[in-house]
Amino acid sequence: MVSNPKAAEIFRGIADLLDVMGERFKPEAYRRAARSIDSLTEDLAAVAGRGDLRSIPGVGDAIEEKLREYLASGRVDYYDRLQKDVPAGVAEMLRIPGLGPKTARRFWVELGIEGPAELLTALDAGRLVGVKGFGEKKIAQIRSAVEAHRAGGSSARLPIAEAYPIALALVRGLREGAGAERVEVAGSFRRGRETVGDLDLLVTTEEAERAFDVFSALPQVKEVRLRGGTKETVLLQNGLQVDLRVVEPAAFGAALVYFTGSKDHNVQIRSLAKDLGLRVNEYGVLRGEERVAGRTEEDVYQALGLAWVPPELREARGEVEAAARGPLPTLVGADDLRGDLHVHLPSNADPDSVDRLLAAGRERGLAYLGVVVVTVDRDGVRSALPDSLRTHLRNASGPQLRTFEVGEFGPAEDPSSPTGDRRPPEWWVARPTKRSGPLQPPSDARGRVFLVAHRGLRDLGDVRGVAAWNDFARKLGAAVEVGPGEDRLDSTWARQARESGLRISLPTGVGESPDSPTGPIALRFARRAGALPSEVLNAEPQPPISGAAKP
DNA sequence: GCCGTTTTCGGCCCGACTGTTTTCAGTCG
Numbered sequence A: 001m002v003s004n005p006k007a008a009e010i011f012r013g014i015a016d017l018l019d020v021m022g023e024r025f026k027p028e029a030y031r032r033a034a035r036s037i038d039s040l041t042e043d044l045a046a047v048a049g050r051g052d053l054r055s056i057p058g059v060g061d062a063i064e065e066k067l068r069e070y071l072a073s074g075r076v077d078y079y080d081r082l083q084k085d086v087p088a089g090v091a092e093m094l095r096i097p098g099l100g101p102k103t104a105r106r107f108w109v110e111l112g113i114e115g116p117a118e119l120l121t122a123l124d125a126g127r128l129v130g131v132k133g134f135g136e137k138k139i140a141q142i143r144s145a146v147e148a149h150r151a152g153g154s155s156a157r158l159p160i161a162e163a164y165p166i167a168l169a170l171v172r173g174l175r176e177g178a179g180a181e182r183v184e185v186a187g188s189f190r191r192g193r194e195t196v197g198d199l200d201l202l203v204t205t206e207e208a209e210r211a212f213d214v215f216s217a218l219p220q221v222k223e224v225r226l227r228g229g230t231k232e233t234v235l236l237q238n239g240l241q242v243d244l245r246v247v248e249p250a251a252f253g254a255a256l257v258y259f260t261g262s263k264d265h266n267v268q269i270r271s272l273a274k275d276l277g278l279r280v281n282e283y284g285v286l287r288g289e290e291r292v293a294g295r296t297e298e299d300v301y302q303a304l305g306l307a308w309v310p311p312e313l314r315e316a317r318g319e320v321e322a323a324a325r326g327p328l329p330t331l332v333g334a335d336d337l338r339g340d341l342h343v344h345l346p347s348n349a350d351p352d353s354v355d356r357l358l359a360a361g362r363e364r365g366l367a368y369l370g371v372v373v374v375t376v377d378r379d380g381v382r383s384a385l386p387d388s389l390r391t392h393l394r395n396a397s398g399p400q401l402r403t404f405e406v407g408e409f410g411p412a413e414d415p416s417s418p419t420g421d422r423r424p425p426e427w428w429v430a431r432p433t434k435r436s437g438p439l440q441p442p443s444d445a446r447g448r449v450f451l452v453a454h455r456g457l458r459d460l461g462d463v464r465g466v467a468a469w470n471d472f473a474r475k476l477g478a479a480v481e482v483g484p485g486e487d488r489l490d491s492t493w494a495r496q497a498r499e500s501g502l503r504i505s506l507p508t509g510v511g512e513s514p515d516s517p518t519g520p521i522a523l524r525f526a527r528r529a530g531a532l533p534s535e536v537l538n539a540e541p542q543p544p545i546s547g548a549a550k551p
Numbered sequence B: 001g002c003c004g005t006t007t008t009c010g011g012c013c014c015g016a017c018t019g020t021t022t023t024c025a026g027t028c029g
Helices: A004-020 A026-038 A044-049 A061-073 A077-085 A088-095 A101-111 A116-124 A136-150 A160-178 A187-191 A208-216 A249-260 A263-275 A297-303 A319-325 A351-363 A387-396 A425-430 A445-449 A463-476 A490-499 A518-528
Strands: A182-185 A198-204 A221-227 A231-236 A241-246 A279-281 A284-287 A290-293 A339-343 A368-377 A380-383 A402-409 A479-481
Touching (some): A004 A061, A004 A088, A026 A061, A044 A061, A088 A101, A160 A198, A160 A208, A160 A518, A182 A187, A182 A249, A187 A198, A198 A249, A208 A221, A208 A231, A208 A241, A249 A263, A249 A279, A249 A284, A249 A297, A263 A319, A284 A297, A290 A297, A339 A479, A351 A387, A387 A402, A463 A490, A479 A490, A490 A518
Parallel strands (some): A198 A241, A339 A368
Antiparallel strands (some): A221 A231, A231 A241, A284 A290
């Protein structure tokens, strides 16, 4: 079965092999195409069907040809042939931190080493001693990296919701301990990607050394990887890598742009700068040696003739061209959210928990709360909240903060399956249902506030699955909920949903701890999808319950 | 291999850090 992620994987494989073969620019070209394919909200076969493959950034004649071949046969001959030329283990050596294409190639060609296992054997036999370019330190470094790699080093990307509290704690530690004036988390965390590979922290301070000392001593930090005059890299206890960079205030905006990325976005604005006779780096926008911008991000973009681009959109998907035409539409923000359509009470909730939740809602200035009282699953309707609490909830609701009951309905695991199989939407529609609860989608008027929630689509890039669920939401007249669940596809889902006219619902995290990722991360995902306030159901001042229903 | 309202050829981001070099190569982000 062909799929977008598999196609991207093949191109990344080609890139690795070309790297080892010493090609200069082709590897990056194939990787660029792979990244573009990963960020598609549409199935490749559908794009090909329209004859539109060339519209994918980074896809030209040669890659279009290979995509067609892949879609027709599931294979790419060029990749198969490359794999015959280069042993798989040589490409795998590229996965070892600190080992790049040049070194991997030298090991292979000069020493006949064809993979990490053989490299370790060679190290044990002392075969690297005396080889030009490999001193004592380098050999020790390689050995430790190979061993970590062989032990299954934790190089996997972390879901952003898990990185969120860690990032908050590090920022807090730096602010309190190092007297840092300004601390920001940049990188893919700031762009709101579903997963992060590392964290990039930027600080302004007069005392870089002190900031590094404080940072290294934080309890989350396991070891210092490298430390220079402006940059420190550490490894956290949980295996996450964190880069800390000290920048001067006059360059903070430029550094923030630079380290927020994405790489493709940076490349695009740099080449634009070049056309204008300017140069962009992390210190500013430069004309010759003169810095013409750098203090704020707005300055930097303005100096390039661009409107400021929200970090969540910096993926080289047309945002630079749009920013050249004029200001971008204002994306949904935290202040736009007037209510929450999906609030859970704990399973051991009592009247006090209900009161605390309502107090939290009022404190946030929310006008309404939709509290989950039933979950609709395979057996029809399951109650999640006892009748006594439902009565308490109704009575406690007032004019400042209205409450109403909502049901949950989504691609949850099939509870009857021991392996937790996911069921396609059709299965839910066709299922025998007892229809015994208060909410009976899709005929009930209140079905309009049904949310198709975010569980169950774990495979990154499963755009077909996403499309099926969005179609399902449309049939129900439901909004699509975006949030930092276990799933990793939410911004793809949300983008596809809003492009097809569906509305989005955003959880606010009301009633959760202040460090909870729910609200902030949901918002980032929605912004990443390009959501405007008008496209978000709970940005409406009134709750969208029956009576308010549109025809 | 891709890309182009100044290009269909000749470019392709750029600086920090490390280690092994005595002026630079490789890797990384």
